[in-house]
Amino acid sequence: MKDIVVVGGGTAGWMAAIAVASRFPDKVVTVIEPDAIPPIGVGESVTGVVMSFVKDPLHGLSLRDFFRRCDVTFKAGIWYKDWRGPGTDYLSPIDSPPDYFRNFYECHVEDFYALMAAGGDRVGDAQLYGRLMRAHRTDYFRNPNGAVNDRLAQVSCHFDSLKFGGWLKEHGLGRPNVRRVDDAIAGFDLDPETGFVAKVRTKSGRDVPGDFFFDCTGFHRLLLAKAYRPGWRSYADHIRVDSAIPFFQPYAPGRPMPTYTTATAMPHGWMWQIPTQSRLGRGYVFSSRYVDAAGAVADLRAAGLEPGDDPRVLRFEPGRLERQWVNNVCAVGLSGGFVEPLESSTIHGMYVQLRLLTDLYLPHLTRASARILADQYNALVDAAYEDYVEFVSFHYHAGRDDTEFWRDYQKPAAIVPRNQARMEKWRHAFPVREDFHPVYTQRAGHTTGLVIWAPVLCALGFMDREAARRSVETGARGRMLRENVERYVQVRDTITATALTGPEAIRFCREE
Numbered sequence: 001m002k003d004i005v006v007v008g009g010g011t012a013g014w015m016a017a018i019a020v021a022s023r024f025p026d027k028v029v030t031v032i033e034p035d036a037i038p039p040i041g042v043g044e045s046v047t048g049v050v051m052s053f054v055k056d057p058l059h060g061l062s063l064r065d066f067f068r069r070c071d072v073t074f075k076a077g078i079w080y081k082d083w084r085g086p087g088t089d090y091l092s093p094i095d096s097p098p099d100y101f102r103n104f105y106e107c108h109v110e111d112f113y114a115l116m117a118a119g120g121d122r123v124g125d126a127q128l129y130g131r132l133m134r135a136h137r138t139d140y141f142r143n144p145n146g147a148v149n150d151r152l153a154q155v156s157c158h159f160d161s162l163k164f165g166g167w168l169k170e171h172g173l174g175r176p177n178v179r180r181v182d183d184a185i186a187g188f189d190l191d192p193e194t195g196f197v198a199k200v201r202t203k204s205g206r207d208v209p210g211d212f213f214f215d216c217t218g219f220h221r222l223l224l225a226k227a228y229r230p231g232w233r234s235y236a237d238h239i240r241v242d243s244a245i246p247f248f249q250p251y252a253p254g255r256p257m258p259t260y261t262t263a264t265a266m267p268h269g270w271m272w273q274i275p276t277q278s279r280l281g282r283g284y285v286f287s288s289r290y291v292d293a294a295g296a297v298a299d300l301r302a303a304g305l306e307p308g309d310d311p312r313v314l315r316f317e318p319g320r321l322e323r324q325w326v327n328n329v330c331a332v333g334l335s336g337g338f339v340e341p342l343e344s345s346t347i348h349g350m351y352v353q354l355r356l357l358t359d360l361y362l363p364h365l366t367r368a369s370a371r372i373l374a375d376q377y378n379a380l381v382d383a384a385y386e387d388y389v390e391f392v393s394f395h396y397h398a399g400r401d402d403t404e405f406w407r408d409y410q411k412p413a414a415i416v417p418r419n420q421a422r423m424e425k426w427r428h429a430f431p432v433r434e435d436f437h438p439v440y441t442q443r444a445g446h447t448t449g450l451v452i453w454a455p456v457l458c459a460l461g462f463m464d465r466e467a468a469r470r471s472v473e474t475g476a477r478g479r480m481l482r483e484n485v486e487r488y489v490q491v492r493d494t495i496t497a498t499a500l501t502g503p504e505a506i507r508f509c510r511e512e
Helices: 010-023 049-055 063-069 109-118 128-134 161-173 224-228 293-302 342-364 370-394 404-409 417-426 450-459 465-474 478-498 502-511
Strands: 003-007 028-032 073-075 077-081 089-093 137-142 156-159 178-181 185-190 197-202 207-209 212-215 232-234 243-249 261-266 269-275 280-286 319-321 329-331 499-501
Touching: 003 010, 003 207, 010 028, 010 161, 010 178, 010 212, 010 342, 049 063, 049 156, 049 342, 063 161, 063 502, 073 502, 077 128, 089 128, 089 450, 109 450, 109 465, 109 478, 128 137, 128 478, 137 478, 137 502, 156 161, 161 178, 185 224, 224 329, 243 293, 280 293, 342 370, 370 417, 370 450, 465 478, 478 499, 499 502
Parallel strands: 003 028, 003 212, 028 178, 077 261, 212 329
Antiparallel strands: 073 156, 077 089, 137 499, 185 197, 197 207, 232 319, 243 280, 261 269, 269 280
């Protein structure tokens, strides 16, 4: 298969084009994208995958250019406010503590968390990135000679999603095997013998043939869903939010630039704050079951925020297509499904999909192999989505009960069955890696695990101190564990003492 067609642009479309064109220079990649694309977001908070994508030498992108062009700031984690009730908070850092001391001995991550919990510490505050979040700093730090050290950096980022999409487009079009068609898709033709899509038709009447098609048309879902009508797996029982009001806010004079995303619980959902270099992206994610748009605006104003006289309201349906690759069409990003904005699973999922496709499946793709490869790919992507739902929905079971929205989330019907079993187990025993079912490929694990869950579990009361103490006392390597954690604390405190602020680290990346 030589001719690859990407239907739709934006972040998903141009990430796909760059990933495929870089990995397969012998293939011709055609991106069908109209010039007039309405803006989708006001800022993006992501996991570390975007940094990985930008830094991948195969893609030929520049980290310095990324920081200069896309309004990028650093993200050390998410600061949750009011989720257990007004005035409560907890940190969810994105670093993995064992990565900092794996050279001393191979520590089970649950050993580290158990030792912290047994001592009464909140996991999020004990971690390096928790310290950095509270200090508005990054994991770029200075050596004794004053030089900036980014060797241990695992930090993620925020950016302007529209600028990022435009930057990717510019780089994509610089590839000799990428071309762009300025048009929108109007239809498609199926091969009567194979059922494969033979070509797509544009609104101007142009036919664009292809061997394999990426559907990156977002919520419009113009290709795969219309061509093959796969079933829909709704997550509405467990993800109750379905609407968002995004808006901008300037930085307050004299306030430091945050190095974290803020997620603040609201009466009928939660509110984000995403810092970019030039401004704050704000938004209220809410459930239309419990409040209409006017009521959501009133919630914002009651919180001291002003979204404007006629704010934009985005609607979404939590769920996914039951098959995201059918025959020779694969949906990537929003065209295949969406959970909700919490925990930044959207672009993370795009990256996972593109890695699976470019590393494991497209090298072996033929018309004869397409269906069997699609079966395995769909199973892996389905597992990832189910995992995202389990993790995201768990945040809401925090015991808050001041509105109907929050009271309903505490009821068994809102809890994913696998989470119900886990929660019952964690009432008696300390969480361990075996409580999760990470899915691995040849390249990387792409579902979550204890490292990701731990700060949330601790904050919501699922790391029982007595269970933690039993785990530490019965562990086989107690002395080594304590020595290892002591070394971690030394590294943590050394980095924190000389860590760069957000603006300092941005300047370093822009000038490097």
